[in-house]
Amino acid sequence: MRRLVYLLPVIIVLGMAAFFYRGLHINPSIIPPVLVNKPAPPTDLPGLPGHKGLKTADLMGHVSVVDVFGSWCFACAEEHPTLVAISKTDVVPIYGIDWADKPADAIAWLKRHGNPYARIGMDPSPARTVVAWGVTGAPESFIIDRHGIIRYKRIGPITPDIWLHTMLPIVRELQQ
Amino acid sequence: MITEIGHFALILALAVAVVQAIVPLIGASRGDVAWMRVGGTAATVQFLLIFIAFLALMHAQVTLDFSVLNVVQNSHTHKPMLYRITGVWGSHEGSLLLWVTILSLFGMAVAVFGRNLPPGLKARTLSVQAMVGVGFLTFCLLASNPFLRVNPAPINGDGLNPLLQDPGLAFHPPFLYLGYVGLSVAFSFAVAALIEGKVDAAWARWVRPWTLAAWTFLTIGIAGGAWWAYYTLGWGGWWFWDPTENASFMPWLIATALLHSAIVVEKRDSMKGWTVLLAIIAFGFSLLGTFLVRSGVLTSVHSFAVDPKRGVYILGLLVAYLGGAFALYGIRAPSLRLGNGLFSPISREGGLLLNNVLMATGAATVMLGTLYPLIVQAVGGGKISVGPPFFDSVFVPLMMPMLLVLGVGPLLSWKRADLGAALGRVKLAAVIAIATVIITWFAQGGSLRLWWAAGGMGLAAWLAIASFLELAERLRLFRAPLAESWRRAIRLPRSAWGMSLAHGGLALVVAAMFGSTAWQSQSVQNQKIGQTVTVGGYGFTLKGIRNVKGPNYSAQQATFVVTQDGRQVAVLHPQQRHFVMPPVPTTDAAIQGTVFGDVYAVLGGPAGPDSWVTRIYFNPLMPWMWVGAGMLALGGFASLSDRRHRVGAPKRARAAATAAHPAGA
Numbered sequence: 104m105r106r107l108v109y110l111l112p113v114i115i116v117l118g119m120a121a122f123f124y125r126g127l128h129i130n131p132s133i134i135p136p137v138l139v140n141k142p143a144p145p146t147d148l149p150g151l152p153g154h155k156g157l158k159t160a161d162l163m164g165h166v167s168v169v170d171v172f173g174s175w176c177f178a179c180a181e182e183h184p185t186l187v188a189i190s191k192t193d194v195v196p197i198y199g200i201d202w203a204d205k206p207a208d209a210i211a212w213l214k215r216h217g218n219p220y221a222r223i224g225m226d227p228s229p230a231r232t233v234v235a236w237g238v239t240g241a242p243e244s245f246i247i248d249r250h251g252i253i254r255y256k257r258i259g260p261i262t263p264d265i266w267l268h269t270m271l272p273i274v275r276e277l278q279q
Numbered sequence: 280m281i282t283e284i285g286h287f288a289l290i291l292a293l294a295v296a297v298v299q300a301i302v303p304l305i306g307a308s309r310g311d312v313a314w315m316r317v318g319g320t321a322a323t324v325q326f327l328l329i330f331i332a333f334l335a336l337m338h339a340q341v342t343l344d345f346s347v348l349n350v351v352q353n354s355h356t357h358k359p360m361l362y363r364i365t366g367v368w369g370s371h372e373g374s375l376l377l378w379v380t381i382l383s384l385f386g387m388a389v390a391v392f393g394r395n396l397p398p399g400l401k402a403r404t405l406s407v408q409a410m411v412g413v414g415f416l417t418f419c420l421l422a423s424n425p426f427l428r429v430n431p432a433p434i435n436g437d438g439l440n441p442l443l444q445d446p447g448l449a450f451h452p453p454f455l456y457l458g459y460v461g462l463s464v465a466f467s468f469a470v471a472a473l474i475e476g477k478v479d480a481a482w483a484r485w486v487r488p489w490t491l492a493a494w495t496f497l498t499i500g501i502a503g504g505a506w507w508a509y510y511t512l513g514w515g516g517w518w519f520w521d522p523t524e525n526a527s528f529m530p531w532l533i534a535t536a537l538l539h540s541a542i543v544v545e546k547r548d549s550m551k552g553w554t555v556l557l558a559i560i561a562f563g564f565s566l567l568g569t570f571l572v573r574s575g576v577l578t579s580v581h582s583f584a585v586d587p588k589r590g591v592y593i594l595g596l597l598v599a600y601l602g603g604a605f606a607l608y609g610i611r612a613p614s615l616r617l618g619n620g621l622f623s624p625i626s627r628e629g630g631l632l633l634n635n636v637l638m639a640t641g642a643a644t645v646m647l648g649t650l651y652p653l654i655v656q657a658v659g660g661g662k663i664s665v666g667p668p669f670f671d672s673v674f675v676p677l678m679m680p681m682l683l684v685l686g687v688g689p690l691l692s693w694k695r696a697d698l699g700a701a702l703g704r705v706k707l708a709a710v711i712a713i714a715t716v717i718i719t720w721f722a723q724g725g726s727l728r729l730w731w732a733a734g735g736m737g738l739a740a741w742l743a744i745a746s747f748l749e750l751a752e753r754l755r756l757f758r759a760p761l762a763e764s765w766r767r768a769i770r771l772p773r774s775a776w777g778m779s780l781a782h783g784g785l786a787l788v789v790a791a792m793f794g795s796t797a798w799q800s801q802s803v804q805n806q807k808i809g810q811t812v813t814v815g816g817y818g819f820t821l822k823g824i825r826n827v828k829g830p831n832y833s834a835q836q837a838t839f840v841v842t843q844d845g846r847q848v849a850v851l852h853p854q855q856r857h858f859v860m861p862p863v864p865t866t867d868a869a870i871q872g873t874v875f876g877d878v879y880a881v882l883g884g885p886a887g888p889d890s891w892v893t894r895i896y897f898n899p900l901m902p903w904m905w906v907g908a909g910m911l912a913l914g915g916f917a918s919l920s921d922r923r924h925r926v927g928a929p930k931r932a933r934a935a936a937t938a939a940h941p942a943g944a
Contacts, residue, residue, distance in 0.1 A: 111609075113602055113609050116605055124591070126653045177803070177866075177881070180892055181883045181892050
């Protein structure tokens with residue numbers, strides 16, 4: 104019995120190695136493949152206090168933009184004025200997914216920068232929904248068609264240029 | 280041609296390593312001195328050959344030889360000379376070559392500095408060191424060869440990740456590797472002792488300086504990495520509990536435990552089995568870190584290119600070395616007569632044992648948090664991320680009792696100590712610590728929300744003052760005439776200076792961690808030119824933006840004038856850089872330290888005709904983190920230069936005499 108105790112370290116190492124070996128082989132699926140032209144992943148997020156939440160059903164019946172952001176994200180602050188401007192044009196609703204954020208921080212952040220989002224779902228860590236959407240960093244944005252299918256994915260901040268020349272034409276076409 | 284010489288030297292080095300792994304080991308078991316001596320010669324030759332290979336790769340990088348694949352993938356004609364040199368270890372292949380270079384450097388160091396070692400132990404240690412070398416050299420040659428050619432050679436290269444083109448990042452990996460890989464010596468000593476079947480006080484005394492050297496370099500490397508993250512990532516943070524950071528932190532924790540447990544083996548001939556185990560685990564964590572960073576099993580901002588084949592290879596090495604050493608331990612340890620005598624919990628060794636338990640638990644916690652996503656994924660639970668909240672709420676509280684004990688531990692005597700008397704000598708520290716808690720509490724408005732910050736400040740004050748009192752007592756400072764204190768200061772062993780410096784440095788680091796976390800103020804805004812934003816009591820006025828050109832990037836540079844009460848404190852020039860090849864923007868934060876904290880500004884993109892997105896921080900006490908880290912490293916070097924480590928072979932006979940006394944009492 105006493106001898107077994109001394110063998111414990113080697114048993115632990117072998118056990119860990121087995122996990123690592125499995126981990127290596129499921130590795131390619133760490134970041135799900137880009138989901139463009141596939142249905143938006145099942146989503147059921149509670150709302151940021153004082154805001155409506157975000158469900159898969161909310162994405163049906165109309166074209167929408169889903170934007171993943173967080174108050175901790177520097178580039179999101181860069182993109183934000185553009186989103187506020189877009190929301191004022193009433194062309195398309197923008198839904199937000201607030202990633203790994205504290206509600207109080209997010210509310211304060213939106214107060215300071217303005218709120219372009221018609222709905223804001225909260226996805227605190229471990230952020231399973233954001234991962235399911237294949238997000239690798241914030242900000243990332245998606246254009247969803249009226250059947251709830253992702254038609255475009257933008258990695259990084261939306262600039263006025265990107266919006267006018269790339270995203271808006273796609274939105275217009277989908278709305279036809 | 281030079282590239283082929285490097286390639287060939289690396290192959291020769293592998294052959295030499297094979298000889299070094301086998302011949303001295305057989306010599307040691309037969310008692311054949313000539314065979315044992317082969318180890319030292321082979322270790323030197325092996326290092327020289329690998330160093331030639333390293334220089335050959337550096338030559339290819341510096342001269343931009345685009346017929347070498349590694350250069351094509353990581354360089355470009357626009358790359359400045361400094362980063363062509365540091366670019367040698369900027370890629371997976373090159374950094375692995377640095378890894379084996381340092382491994383063989385330590386092998387040679389054991390051969391050169393280990394003249395006092397008994398020939399058997401030395402031969403076996405060098406043999407084990409070479410066994411590690413064989414595995415990694417094979418990996419280098421078969422799966423990550425930096426000397427592969429491309430034909431036809433392209434006209435230009437792909438460029439180096441601009442995030443890596445930064446002095447902080449260029450220089451911290453070599454230090455990290457000196458630390459990581461330096462722990463291989465402790466590992467080799469442990470395995471050699473297990474093969475030999477003898478662990479005693481002399482062994483602990485031989486292992487300690489190598490552990491200390493590795494620990495010191497690792498400290499510098501980790502601090503350098505934190506500094507890099509602090510000023511390049513532009514988030515105002517310095518530690519993100521990222522898998523790669525954790526990969527360097529786990530061996531540091533275990534090396535810290537090993538440093539302290541080796542003292543117990545040396546002085547009290549106790550905790551021997553545990554110390555051997557720690558020496559194996561410390562290097563085991565280095566291997567684990569190498570695996571995590573290079574296999575792509577975990578996603579991290581630092582990861583090298585994902586390649587599962589390489590992952591399998593490193594995993595194989597990890598299992599072979601760690602599993603092999605542990606198996607040997609399992610077989611040998613029960614018959615080693617490790618003499619883990621009981622000892623009084625209130626004693627120096629009791630305090631050091633507690634340090635060990637908490638450090639090891641801390642390392643296990645960090646490992647759990649780092650690997651948890653992987654484990655969940657392996658059992659089919661989907662992909663999750665364990666964020667900083669886990670580490671903050673589990674790891675940080677675990678370290679609090681350690682800081683408490685750390686203040687009084689050095690004052691306890693060996694065998695059986697009088698806790699009351701020891702505490703009496705640090706009364707002043709306790710009073711100041713409690714006063715610090717109360718003052719901090721009131722200063723932050725008496726709110727319960729940041730109670731932990733007040734506690735953290737109190738702990739830092741306790742540790743700092745108690746460490747100072749311990750030193751003052753040794754020097755009889757303020758009690759004896761200054762001249763006598765001075766004489767005592769000169770005669771004080773450098774290892775005692777080392778301890779005081781390191782413990783005091785830790786106090787500063789703790790203060791900076793809590794201060795910057797609890798009271799950081801930040802502000803993100805669209806700032807017009809001429810507009811002043813007030814953060815943390817400092818006014819940041821955006822004076823203007825101009826375009827500047829770097830060697831391989833263009834940048835927008837802002838000028839901020841920072842004032843406090845109308846007095847100018849600093850002028851900051853943060854930049855938003857746009858690299859040419861590959862075209863990636865990076866932020867370059869501007870930071871100026873003051874006694875109270877760092878003023879920190881980051882420039883984002885334009886937000887309007889005269890307005891820019893700016894992010895401004897005040898990070899209280901941050902400069903003290905780097906001062907504290909510097910003191911930790913200085914403490915390591917001071918202790919390393921202690922004459923006990925340099926001269927006078929510790930005699931096994933003397934060690935045996937110590938062992939004759941029953942351990943504990």
